[in-house]
């Protein structure tokens with residue numbers, strides 16, 4: 001039995017998300033983040049990654065990226081949360097979505113998209129409604145730039 005099912009998301013009202021189908025222990029590989037392995041050169045010349053943040057693009061190593069914007073990558077449906085219960089973990093040329101805490105059956109599976117803080121951060125509001133939410137999709141380490149309270153609470157509330 002798979003660890004997840006696809007359902008209408010509570011975070012992204014217009015979209016779908018993945019939900020735990022059972023209780024999951026911390027450190028569990030939940031789903032592989034699959035896609036096309038492309039060279040950095042291909043990333044550079046492709047206009048696919050020009051306009052917005054590369055939400056589905058992962059750095060694998062010095063030479064290769066993984067483009068997860070493909071229909072067969074179910075893990076692309078995972079939403080961002082400021083209190084994410086999973087992380088993306090690279091293992092060689094593979095990326096796994098791994099739980100970073102216990103997840104209860106029925107909870108939405110979430111990751112930190114890892115966006116840096118820059119001038120266009122307002123384009124990406126976050127609706128995760130968690131106690132940690134800074135209002136925008138920005139990686140943990142940069143949230144204090146939006147609100148000073150995150151400087152100290154980063155680890156405490158997780």
Ligand SMILES: [Zn+2]
Nearest residue numbers: 082126128133
């Ligand atoms: Zn949030």
